[in-house]
Amino acid sequence: MIQNKYYPLIISIAVILTVIGSLISLELPNALLPTIDRPEISLISSWSGKGAQEIEQTLIAPLEKEMYGLENLVSTESIIYDGIGVTTLIFHSDADMQQIYIEVLSRVNQVPTWPPQVAKPVIINNSSGSGATLASAMIYAKTPKTETQFINAFKTIVEPALSSVSGVAKLDVSNNPLEQRVDIEFDPHSLAMYSLTISQVINKLQDLLDRSGDTLTLGSKDYALLFKGQMPIEELTQLPIFSTEEHIVRLGELATIEQRLSSEWNFASIDGHQAMYFTIQPSKGVNALKTINSINHVMKQLNSSKLATSEMVVLLSRDDSKDIRKALKLVYGSLILGIILAAFVLYYFLKSWGVVTLAIISVPVCLAIVMIALYFGKYSLNVISLAGMALSVGLLLDAAIIVVENIIRFKRDGLSTNEAINKGTSEVKGAIISSTISSIVIFLPILMMDTTESQLFEDLAFTISSALMASVVVALILIPTLARFFISNQDAQPSLSSESKWCRRLVLTARNRTLSLISLVIGLPLALAYSYLSMPNLDVLPNPKQNSISTYILFNEPMNTDSVSKLVARPILSRIEDQKQAGTAPDYEVTGMFCNQSNCLLYFYPSEGWDYPAFKQWVESSIVNDFPGTQIFSQQGSLLQYAMPDSRVTQLDIQGGDLNELQLIAREIQSQIQSLHPNSSITEGSPLYNQSSRLEFIPKYDNLAYFNMSQAELNQQLMALTGGLYLGLFYVGGDTQPFYLKAKKNIHIDQLLQTQVMVPNHGLQPLHQLVDVKMTVGPQSLLRINREVTVSLDLTPPDGIPVGPFIKQVQSEVSEIIQSKNLSHLSINYRGSADNLSKFLQEFWEMFIISLIILLVLMWLTLKSWKLAIAVLLSMPLAISGGMFNLQLLNVFVNQNLDVITLIGFIILMGLVINNAILFVSQFDISIKNGLNQQEAIYEAVLLRRRPIYMSTATSIFGMLPLMLSPGEGSEIYRGLAAVIIGGMTSSAFFSLSFMSALMSLKIFSPIPTVNDTNTEYA
Secondary structure: OOOHHHHHHHHHHHHHHHHHHHHHHHHOOEOOOOOOOOOEEEEEEEOOOOOHHHHHHHHHHHHHHHHOOOOOEEEEEEEEEOOEEEEEEEEOOOOOHHHHHHHHHHHHOOOOOOOOOOOOOEEEEHHHOOOOOOEEEEEEEOOOOOHHHHHHHHHHHHHHHHHOOOOEEEEEOOOOOOOEEEEEEEOHHHHHHOOOOHHHHHHHHOOOOOEEEEEEEEOOEEEEEEEOOOOOHHHHHHOEEEEOOOOEEEHHHHEEEEEEEOOOOOOEEEOOEEEEEEEEEEOOOOOHHHHHHHHHHHHHHHHHOOOHHHOEEEEEEEOOHHHHHHHHHHHHHHHHHHHHHHHHHHHHHHOOHHHHHHHHOHHHHHHHHHHHHHHHOOOOEOHHHHHHHHHHHHHHHHHHHHHHHHHHHHHHOOOOHHHHHHHHHHHHHHHHHHHHHHHHHOOHHHHHOOOOHHHHHHHHHHHHHHHHHHHHHHHHHHHHHHHHHHOOOHHHOOOOHHHHHHHHHHOHHHHOHHHHHHHHHHHHHHHHHHHHHOOOOEOOOOOOEEEEEEEEEEEOOOOOHHHHHHHHHHHHHHHHHHHHHHOOOOOEEEEEEEEOOOEEEEEEEEOOOOOHHHHHHHHHHHHOOOOOOEEEEEEEEEOOOOOOOOOOOEEEEEEOOOHHHHHHHHHHHHHHHHHHOOOOEEEEOOOOOOOEEEEEEEEOHHHHHHOOOOHHHHHHHHHHHOOOEEEEEEEEOOEEEEEEEEEOOOOOHHHHHOOEEEEOOOEEEEHHHOEEEEEEEEOOEEEEEOOEEEEEEEEEOOOOOOHHHHHHHHHHHHHHHHHHOOOOOOEEEEEEHHHHHHHHHHHHHHHHHHHHHHHHHHHHHHHOOHHHHHHHHOOHHHHHHHHHHHHHHHHHHOOOOEOHHHHHHHHHHHHHHHHHHHHHHHHHHHHHHOOOOHHHHHHHHHHHHHHHHHHHHHHHHHHHHHHHHOOOOOOHHHHHHHHHHHHHHHHHHHHHHHHHHHHHOOHHHOOOOOHHHHHOOOO
16 A cells, blocks of 8 residues: 555656656667677688689688687688688577687687788677678769779778767778789889899899897997888889899889789769768667768768868768668657557546546656666667567556556445555556566567577567566556546446446356357367468568669679779669650669679669669669670668578578589579579579689699799799789888789780790790690689588578478479489588578477466466466467467468567467456456355456456557558568467457356366356346
């Protein structure tokens, strides 16, 4: 009992908490989804100018071997291109990633035979969210600019300004690398003219660095020793190389000094301008919307000041903040609409706006407490947490409704207001607390799940649990305090005639033995059977669409950067501009393009109200339609593509043979699976053809023996005459850069083979005396899974088709192909979404069983009876079948698969629907203890609990209804979840009282069975 003197304090605390929660909600980080931490560490190994095979043999294989044996290591994945290799280490979800990160740092420095000229791998700990991308941006020029000018603008203006923005961790420029090198570009004819060998030139150029020694004591002073070797780059041409009788031959007579990019930039453009592309990496716990707003503000300032003088512009090429805002506004709208609908439902039952206001007061107070909990728990406001709040609207009212309804009932019985408040609150206190605890505890198994996808549910579980705990406190303390101000004597007028009629109908299943048997013997198995048979197809995650379109132009054969720009990229830009000038282009806000040697990606962010099929038709028929040697496909953007990339893609890995054999069988599988599933996407995850053109220099060993030349000396000659021979590091402008000796470019291979090289004791010899040359092709990249050479296919089901059944069918078809070709020595494995789905389902069923056990134990602790506890759990199949039915009904209007978020709705549903059964059974038990017989106790339980059960269930259903019916962007994320809970609670409302009445009428629940129980009459 709350004493009157505490009422002002309680009301004041409630007001203060509401204000604080409202203010905190403005400071909470905003994001589309919770931060997803992956138990992965990526190692990026770069070696400019080297082919994929050399990088594999020299860097990746030794690196993988050194990492082998790391604690909790599940698998390794390495993809290797010319110049770079990326190795991903995947660990168990419960691994101590901070300790593992330290161990990886240590092992990286212990890799044997790591070339001294190659930097150690860059290590990225994806478990801390480092793999995420906040936004992407581009710098473009209004007038032609060199790459050096772009680099200077980025380093001196853009990078310092954006890096200072709160929430920005770093800027990534891997698409347009900034690293430069110094090339001593010599003329082979000049070397031949002076009869100089490459080794002689190398000896003069190596170790051009300042060195330091110890100290030298002269008299009374110690002098530090410095051995000068460094030369300014502009004076390097004066370096003496060779001396003749006439003069000293200097480097400038043999070569030019070039400072250039270590690797060529891939083509990138924004709104028709060629540009420099970079991505913005967020810090952990970033407020995405606030940070992007700050970034846009900084960019606007730069464009009007420092960049304006250079005629350059920086802007975001991918800004997801608009889509995030739309998705969040949609959930906010659903939350508010749910509160309004719940209020009208309450008025329908209570017929008093005063009582409705009393109950509704609990919503803002509870939501404010939830905001405070999110703040101290370091959670963000995202679609998942906000959906949890919207789902909680009805739940927040449940406890308040039960308390208010019970207070009104005791006032109807003639008690004074104070007595009615005290007795009404104390009577339901135990049932409210136990039902709330059971609803909260049901989330514990969810938090125990370890898969990456299960991280989405942590915010949901925390939000709903916080709301439920807040609702109990508010219902048992604040509502009784305010009840005296809102409940009038008129609200307590009895109106039991219609209630008695309804109660008699609801207990027919208890009074009539035939109906009782039908309800229990047929109803329960039927509900279980329907739930199993009507289960929709399984999927990994929903696929909410975004207001964007991406078109991929795949090249049948790789092209160099200049050819891509000249033959594909620039013609595309010209066509877009021509379409705009002609007025035939659809409206769009931003367009951009990225290209590499194997493909181009063209993307558009259309204006509101766009039509995806029409836009796709325009792009494919008017912009990218007739490029020879290309394949085209387009797809609409997904809101989850950056937060949960490749959530619908499964990798099919083939291992166990040499590369050519693996490629051959992969092409066969691709062809057959694509023909069987024409609307699916079956693409190469690693090259299926050797399309990268190569020149193989084959030593003439007999000639090498004659010239007394070793293989190492020949390789030195060849590297210097082609890509460049590494000499060390050269100090330039405050930075050290790689230092190379390389010949001037040759136009033809014949020209290269005719190059004269100086061979000691044998004079000048043409290169073709030392080597033969053969033109071949090789893979553009290499894939290694668990240290084995692998060929992979990416499998994506058609839109609307779930991953689970699609991959199951593909697995069967692939097995038939392998068996028909007698390829049992090959190993077929599946990674990605199919593997994730399998792991999740295994965890889900384990957690489902654990949840049932927890609920059973909680019911026993609450009701002090195993019989009653089991009776409460038996009410669940009706609710689960209702959830399945609603999913089927939803599929009539929109496609809704049974994805992992929707599946979690069934666990949440279990924790909610048992509240009705708990209220019924606890009242039945009280009535039995008060001396009523079994039938009278059933009737009284229905009479006293029907109204609050219907009110709380109806408010919950209507509070969640906007989440299920909202048609906007992002609604697919939580639509299935809401549908399951709404369907289950609706089914519970319609059938649970009759079912529980039939169940409680069994003799096992009768303390003293009597013959006349079934003939009892009720007034």
